[in-house]
Amino acid sequence: MDKKNSSSSVDPNSGFSSKTKTFSSLRPPLQLPLEASTLSAASYALSLQQSTESTAAFINSSTGHVISFSDFHQRVTSLSFSLQHTFHLSKNDVAFVLSPNSTHIPIIYFSLLSLGVVISPANPLSTESELLRQIKLTKPVIAFATSRNFQKLPKLKYPTVLIDSPEFEWMMMNTEMKFEHVEVNQSDLAAIMYSSGTTGEVKGVKVSHRNFIASIANYHAQKPVRDSPAVMLYTVPLFHVFGFHYVLKSVALTETVVVMERFDLKKMLKAVEDFKVTQLVVAPPVVVAMAKGSVTHGYDLSSLEAVGSGGAPLGKDVMQAFADKFPNTILFQGYGLTETSGAAFRAVTTEEMLHRGSVGRLLANAEAKIVDPETGNALPPGEQGELWIKGPTIMQGYVGDSKATYETLVPGGWLRTGDLCYIDHQGYLFVVDRLKELIKYKGYQVAPAELEQLLQSHLEIVDAAVIPYPDEEAGQLPMAFVVRRPQSALDKEQVIDFISKQVVPYKKIRRVAFVNSIPKNPSGKILRKELKRIHLPGSKL
Numbered sequence: 243m244d245k246k247n248s249s250s251s252v253d254p255n256s257g258f259s260s261k262t263k264t265f266s267s268l269r270p271p272l273q274l275p276l277e278a279s280t281l282s283a284a285s286y287a288l289s290l291q292q293s294t295e296s297t298a299a300f301i302n303s304s305t306g307h308v309i310s311f312s313d314f315h316q317r318v319t320s321l322s323f324s325l326q327h328t329f330h331l332s333k334n335d336v337a338f339v340l341s342p343n344s345t346h347i348p349i350i351y352f353s354l355l356s357l358g359v360v361i362s363p364a365n366p367l368s369t370e371s372e373l374l375r376q377i378k379l380t381k382p383v384i385a386f387a388t389s390r391n392f393q394k395l396p397k398l399k400y401p402t403v404l405i406d407s408p409e410f411e412w413m414m415m416n417t418e419m420k421f422e423h424v425e426v427n428q429s430d431l432a433a434i435m436y437s438s439g440t441t442g443e444v445k446g447v448k449v450s451h452r453n454f455i456a457s458i459a460n461y462h463a464q465k466p467v468r469d470s471p472a473v474m475l476y477t478v479p480l481f482h483v484f485g486f487h488y489v490l491k492s493v494a495l496t497e498t499v500v501v502m503e504r505f506d507l508k509k510m511l512k513a514v515e516d517f518k519v520t521q522l523v524v525a526p527p528v529v530v531a532m533a534k535g536s537v538t539h540g541y542d543l544s545s546l547e548a549v550g551s552g553g554a555p556l557g558k559d560v561m562q563a564f565a566d567k568f569p570n571t572i573l574f575q576g577y578g579l580t581e582t583s584g585a586a587f588r589a590v591t592t593e594e595m596l597h598r599g600s601v602g603r604l605l606a607n608a609e610a611k612i613v614d615p616e617t618g619n620a621l622p623p624g625e626q627g628e629l630w631i632k633g634p635t636i637m638q639g640y641v642g643d644s645k646a647t648y649e650t651l652v653p654g655g656w657l658r659t660g661d662l663c664y665i666d667h668q669g670y671l672f673v674v675d676r677l678k679e680l681i682k683y684k685g686y687q688v689a690p691a692e693l694e695q696l697l698q699s700h701l702e703i704v705d706a707a708v709i710p711y712p713d714e715e716a717g718q719l720p721m722a723f724v725v726r727r728p729q730s731a732l733d734k735e736q737v738i739d740f741i742s743k744q745v746v747p748y749k750k751i752r753r754v755a756f757v758n759s760i761p762k763n764p765s766g767k768i769l770r771k772e773l774k775r776i777h778l779p780g781s782k783l
Contacts, residue, residue, distance in 0.1 A: 256623045256669045257604065263620030268669050269590075269606040272459050274634065275428070282426035283454035284355035287494040288315070290462050297471050298498045300345040303513040309345055311496065314352075317414040321353040322421035324413035329384055329400045333358030333424055336434065338382035338398070339481065340364050340373070340391055342503050346405045347480045348489045349414060350386055355451070358426040361433040362446075363481035365764060370394045372444070379446045379641050380434045428452035434641055435483045437580045446641035449483075453583040454490055456634035460605045461491040464590045473545070475500040475519045477510055477528060479764045484552060487584030488523060507531055511541040518545040525553045525766025526560075527705065529573065530698055533564035543568070548595070552576045552585070553766035555673040557695025558599045577601035577671055581650065581657055583635040586610075587671045600670035608633030611656075612665060615677060621664075628677055629663040630656045662689065679770060681710040681718045686748040688720050690770070693751060696744055697722060697737070702730040707760045707768045711753050711778070719752035723773055726756060 251261040257268045275281055295312035302308075309317070325331045337359050341347060354361050362380040364373060366388070373394055383399040385392070392402045403410060432451045436444045474497050478484040492499045500517050502510060507528065513519065522528075529551050532538055549564075549571060556575060564573045574595035576588035587610075589595040589602035604610050611620045612627040621627045636657045639647035650658050662674040675689035682688075690708035697706035705725040710718035722741075726732050734754040741751045761772040 253623075253667075256665065256667050258623050258665070258669075260622075263611060263622070265604060265610045265612075265665055265669065267604040267606050267608050269603070270463070272456070272463055272606045274456060274459055274607070277428055277452065279428070280425045281428055281451065281455065282355050282358065282424075283432050283451045283458065283490060284318075284352045285426075286451075286455045287458050287490050288352075290458070290494040292496045294471070294496055297496060299493070300348060301498065301500045301517060302345050303475070303500050303502045303509065303517070306516075307345070309349075314349065314493075316417060317349045318352045318356065319421060320416045320419075321349060321414050322356050323419045324416055325353060325357060325359075326421050327419075328413070331357055331359050331384065331400075333426065334360065334430070335384070336360045336362055336380050336382040338362050338364065338377060338380065338385040338387075338395070340366050340368075340385060340387040340395065341405055341481075342366050342388070343476070343480050343485070343501050344405065344503060345501050346410070346414075347501075348493070348499075350405065351480075351486070351489060352493070355426075355432055356424065357421070358424045358430060360431045363433070363486065364436060365479070365481055366391050368394075376436060376444070376446070426451060428455060431638070433486065435486065435580045445643060445646060447483075447580045448638040448641055449580075449583050450638055453635050453637065454487065456607065457487050457584045458490050458494045460585070460607075460635075462494055463606060465495050472497045473500065473518055473520045474498065474523060475502070475510065475513055475517075475521070476523045477502060477505045478523055478525060478553075482764050483578070483580040483584055484523075507537055511538060511543065514546055515542045520545055520547045522546065522549045524549060524551055525762075525764075526551055526556050527762065527766055529556060529564060530560055530705065533560055533567055534698075534701075534704070538567075543571070546571045548572045548574060550574055550576060552578065552601075554768065555601065555691055555695070556599075557698055559695065559699035561598055563699075572596070575601040577673060579657075579659060581637045581659075582631060583637065586631050586633075586635065594670075597668070597670050600666070600672050602671065603669045604671070605633070605635070608635070610665065610671075612663060613658075623665055623667045626662055626664045626674060629659045629661050629671070631659060632656050681708070681720050683718055683720065683748050684716045688749050690720070693720060693722065693741060693745070693749065694768070696741055697724065700732075700737075700740055702727045702732045703737075705760045707770060707773055708751070709770045709773050709778075713752075720749065721753040721755070722751045723755050723757050723760060723777070725759060 252259045257266045298308045299311045299314040300309045385395050385402045388406045428451045433449045434446045572595045574589040576585045578585040587602045609632045611630045614627045632655045662677050675691040680687045693708045694706050707723045711721035713719045737754045738751050761769040
């Protein structure tokens with residue numbers, strides 16, 4: 243009876259329950275593996291593959307070198323044996339990975355996951371002090387790096403493996419021996435991923451095999467029927483959860499992945515043309531560049547079916563400009579955090595992808611609620627508040643930071659995202675901004691992301707960011723940092739006037755500075771704290 247009454251209180255359009263004040267996923271429930279069964283994320287992904295051994299798994303965009311799925315399986319097996327018998331790596335050891343994108347990285351990931359070794363991937367552009375802090379957090383016994391960056395690493399228990407060396411190639415080609423099977427529990431740690439650190443110090447996020455299995459299962463359940471394998475090109479880094487979980491997904495769905503070592507817009511467009519890429523996975527600045535610039539002229543992008551964007555919300559004007567320029571390519575968004583093991587909301591069907599401005603609907607087996615930051619009350623559809631998420635993809639916590647874990651994971655299994663959002667009456671999520679980044683102007687709350695999206699819609703503005711500027715009378719003023727199009731004569735007054743015509747008075751831009759570029763992290767999020775540090779002397783923000 244209770245179950246029936248609870249079900250009847252759920253709006254079938256939004257998934258919102260008037261009784262529990264939570265949103266349930268509108269997607270069919272997933273049948274996940276029994277939680278008690280031993281299974282690694284790598285084994286699960288491989289078990290879902292179709293038997294197309296000759297299909298290209300990974301392609302080097304620079305050289306055109308192809309690794310088939312048959313080659314991929316063999317190299318994962320050989321590397322796993324080498325790591326067991328050369329370094330005696332065992333379950334729960336931590337491996338540090340410091341490398342730009344490479345076709346070797348998916349092989350390393352699958353090998354380590356199969357052995358129950360915890361992967362700790364880091365940004366190769368990090369400084370020695372940043373890397374040292376991460377290493378102190380995760381305590382790795384071995385590192386995988388390139389000949390360009392291994393000098394930044396301290397000595398660990400085992401020697402650093404150079405993944406661009408002949409020795410590493412040999413480790414992947416030792417086909418005579420099979421590695422000893424390791425029983426990996428789904429609750430075991432799979433990876434320690436580093437959160438983006440846009441508003442504070444980087445944290446080590448503990449992600450389990452179960453978390454990634456649930457993420458993979460969501461993609462597999464929504465796998466589209468195709469006559470030929472999808473060809474993906476990831477511009478996002480594989481050390482970030484965005485790229486990490488997409489590698490697992492692509493192997494499970496038997497997709498071909500074109501790998502770019504370093505992002506370059508023109509090289510990306512050439513790769514789309516050369517390899518007939520069907521889907522791009524990019525950060526928002528790439529979408530803006532494609533939609534507004536002339537850089538795409540002269541490239542054959544007719545194979546491109548869809549472009550997926552994540553990391554920060556896109557404005558409706560940018561999405562419309564993209565649609566006008568590429569009418570045969572669908573642009574869609576997803577939403578996820580390192581703490582949700584990747585995507586938590588995403589657009590799946592064409593109808594969902596065309597729901598302009600949203601980041602899609604809640605994934606299967608998950609719940610969400612929108613919570614008023616002041617009162618703590620859960621809010622109905624259409625109301626703005628902090629997004630909380632619950633489900634099988636939620637992290638286990640932060641390494642060595644019980645305080646942050648306690649503040650982020652609240653009773654009942656809920657993750658506080660720190661994002662100001664709303665869910666509409668059809669169950670679509672809209673991201674407004676980070677709660678901590680809201681500007682307080684005379685008591686009013688101003689979302690920087692809203693103003694940034696409006697600025698990006700200006701024909702003479704290439705990129706923009708908005709931060710709070712201290713003011714004795716108002717508290718904080720919205721200040722814009724603007725990257726102008728080359729040869730543009732756009733001035734500060736024109737920028738201020740452009741925004742003032744489109745917003746209520748308290749949201750107006752009050753100060754403007756022109757800059758050459760906007761600092762961003764690898765997933766495309768604006769590093770506002772960097773702008774504050776550089777342009778607001780003495781700022782403690």
